Amino acid sequence: MANVEELKKKISELEAKLAAAQGNSGPVRQKIDVMSSEVVDSNPYSRLMALKRMGIVDNYEKIRELSVAIVGVGGVGSVTAEMLTRCGIGKLILFDYDKVELANMNRLFFQPHQAGLSKVDAAAGTLQSINPDVAIDAYNYNITTVDNFQKFCDTISTGSLTGGPVDLVLSCVDNFEARMAINTACNELNQRWFESGVSENAVSGHIQFIIPGETACFACAPPLVVASKIDEKTLKKEGVCAASLPTTMGIVAGFLVQNTLKYLLNFGNVSHYLGYSALTDFFPTMSLKPNPQCDDSYCRRRQTEFKAKPVVELATEVKEDDTPIHADNEWGISLVDENSPEEETSNLKLAEGVEVAYSIPVDNNTPETSSGGAVAASELSLEELMQQMKSM
Amino acid sequence: MVDEGTRKTLSSIPLLKTKAGPRDKELWPTRLKEEYQALIKYVQNNKEADNDWFRLESDKTGTKWFGKCWYVHNLLKYEFDLEFDIPVTYPTTAPELALPSLDGKTAKMYRGGKICLTDHFKPLWARNVPKFGIAHAMALGLGPWLAVEVPELIERGVVKYQEKSDEAK
Numbered sequence: 258m259a260n261v262e263e264l265k266k267k268i269s270e271l272e273a274k275l276a277a278a279q280g281n282s283g284p285v286r287q288k289i290d291v292m293s294s295e296v297v298d299s300n301p302y303s304r305l306m307a308l309k310r311m312g313i314v315d316n317y318e319k320i321r322e323l324s325v326a327i328v329g330v331g332g333v334g335s336v337t338a339e340m341l342t343r344c345g346i347g348k349l350i351l352f353d354y355d356k357v358e359l360a361n362m363n364r365l366f367f368q369p370h371q372a373g374l375s376k377v378d379a380a381a382g383t384l385q386s387i388n389p390d391v392a393i394d395a396y397n398y399n400i401t402t403v404d405n406f407q408k409f410c411d412t413i414s415t416g417s418l419t420g421g422p423v424d425l426v427l428s429c430v431d432n433f434e435a436r437m438a439i440n441t442a443c444n445e446l447n448q449r450w451f452e453s454g455v456s457e458n459a460v461s462g463h464i465q466f467i468i469p470g471e472t473a474c475f476a477c478a479p480p481l482v483v484a485s486k487i488d489e490k491t492l493k494k495e496g497v498c499a500a501s502l503p504t505t506m507g508i509v510a511g512f513l514v515q516n517t518l519k520y521l522l523n524f525g526n527v528s529h530y531l532g533y534s535a536l537t538d539f540f541p542t543m544s545l546k547p548n549p550q551c552d553d554s555y556c557r558r559r560q561t562e563f564k565a566k567p568v569v570e571l572a573t574e575v576k577e578d579d580t581p582i583h584a585d586n587e588w589g590i591s592l593v594d595e596n597s598p599e600e601e602t603s604n605l606k607l608a609e610g611v612e613v614a615y616s617i618p619v620d621n622n623t624p625e626t627s628s629g630g631a632v633a634a635s636e637l638s639l640e641e642l643m644q645q646m647k648s649m
Numbered sequence: 650m651v652d653e654g655t656r657k658t659l660s661s662i663p664l665l666k667t668k669a670g671p672r673d674k675e676l677w678p679t680r681l682k683e684e685y686q687a688l689i690k691y692v693q694n695n696k697e698a699d700n701d702w703f704r705l706e707s708d709k710t711g712t713k714w715f716g717k718c719w720y721v722h723n724l725l726k727y728e729f730d731l732e733f734d735i736p737v738t739y740p741t742t743a744p745e746l747a748l749p750s751l752d753g754k755t756a757k758m759y760r761g762g763k764i765c766l767t768d769h770f771k772p773l774w775a776r777n778v779p780k781f782g783i784a785h786a787m788a789l790g791l792g793p794w795l796a797v798e799v800p801e802l803i804e805r806g807v808v809k810y811q812e813k814s815d816e817a818k
């Protein structure tokens with residue numbers, strides 16, 4: 258059954274192919290069955306396989322068996338996808354519901370001739386031509402709606418090359434709602450993921466590794482921000498929503514993929530949180546424990562499961578002592594706040610230079626507003642209320 | 650700071666009680682009833698204050714909302730279609746209100762015509778989960794947005810007055 262939606266999808270796929278064909282009259286990179294370290298001018302993997310010879314990575318070829326989902330293929334996500342493609346990742350699954358616009362050309366990756374295409378189809382075309390060995394699935398929908406969220410959960414839990422859960426989810430979205438949706442999905446599915454972000458003023462960014470139950474999830478604390486040393490009150494937000502710089506986005510994508518590679522190929526230390534302040538070239542790092550009172554019930558369930566694990570495993574995985582923890586900068590210090598109520602006391606310990614964006618009161622009985630009273634249980638049914646609203 | 654007027658408007662909208670999102674099959678209908686009750690009260694308040702400025706309705710599931718909002722400038726009424734989805738993470742995260750007809754016409758918008766909220770919105774929303782609902786998002790988000798952006802859009806000539814016979818009365 259070919260409905261309009263399916264035909265539209267077909268058209269955009271064909272447009273992507275056409276665009277790819279037009280910009281592609283030169284040599285075509287052929288598929289390669291086995292990664293080799295042979296140094297010849299046609300082998301794109303020789304310098305990567307050299308990591309093995311140099312003793313940095315034990316088994317680089319393993320990357321071909323691994324699957325990564327990237328949510329958000331904008332300024333950070335597209336560059337992330339390109340890096341992983343060039344590294345020879347086994348499979349990429351891309352999610353985005355946006356189109357390429359000429360207004361995006363201050364960022365990396367997309368090109369003017371792709372304007373109007375869906376970001377995922379345009380990206381899949383380019384990535385496939387860079388490296389045809391990578392399996393690429395593209396999904397053009399908004400993951401935060403009820404129907405799509407279920408599809409999203411199903412895809413990341415069965416999307417790997419072997420039909421199991423993906424090895425890692427990378428959040429490269431630009432809004433709080435989508436981050437919370439990814440957090441909800443990953444806590445429920447017990448899926449490890451990296452959160453990444455660039456501030457709306459374009460001069461700071463961060464990545465955060467979230468292992469459900471073991472490190473703080475995205476809902477464990479209010480959003481964290483790297484102090485920009487700009488007085489927020491002097492920041493002009495009249496007339497614009499957000500600024501963006503290809504540099505900051507490229508740096509954050511680089512951090513994200515570097516830590517992804519370290520995690521997937523098991524070398525070096527994976528940062529649990531790495532911040533970046535562009536104005537001062539300051540890079541705070543820290544580990545964050547989950548909040549036992551986290552609002553997300555699955556986060557609390559994962560914490561209980563993690564605590565029940567044998568201690569031996571714990572000792573090899575967590576290295577809390579290496580991280581700079583400043584007891585004098587606990588939760589609640591240096592807040593941007595209006596008539597702040599009581600601060601929550603928790604075990605959240607932030608590195609110097611990292612703050613929570615706002616505070617949330619412990620006591621939920623101190624409402625901001627109350628003279629309107631609370632809604633009383635209505636005698637009317639939902640249908641009657643809908644009808645009443647409609648006839649107003 | 651949220652201005653005094655907005656604060657007053659907010660305080661006269663009933664607070665919601667049920668913390669449930671659209672994936673919560675059991676409690677969502679209860680939450681939805683509370684949403685409608687708060688919205689009905691808010692529209693009544695607006696009418697009484699001679700400041701009626703929007704209508705909203707939802708599909709049966711209560712996850713897709715659509716309607717109209719309007720703004721009076723120099724005695725002329727400018728009307729806009731309004732739409733939004735209830736995200737799976739609602740009410741922890743607020744709905745993203747969108748005016749699709751203004752997409753690309755102002756920098757104070759994200760893709761798809763989603764309005765850009767002030768820095769006060771998110772902290773205030775986060776502190777009032779689950780007591781704030783759609784009516785509060787309208788009062789705290791869209792109301793102030795229209796008041797700032799519409800006169801500017803009219804001045805720039807991006808939004809033009811269109812003769813319309815139907816008055817929302």
Ligand SMILES: [Zn+2]
Nearest residue numbers: 474477551556
């Ligand atoms: Zn949590």
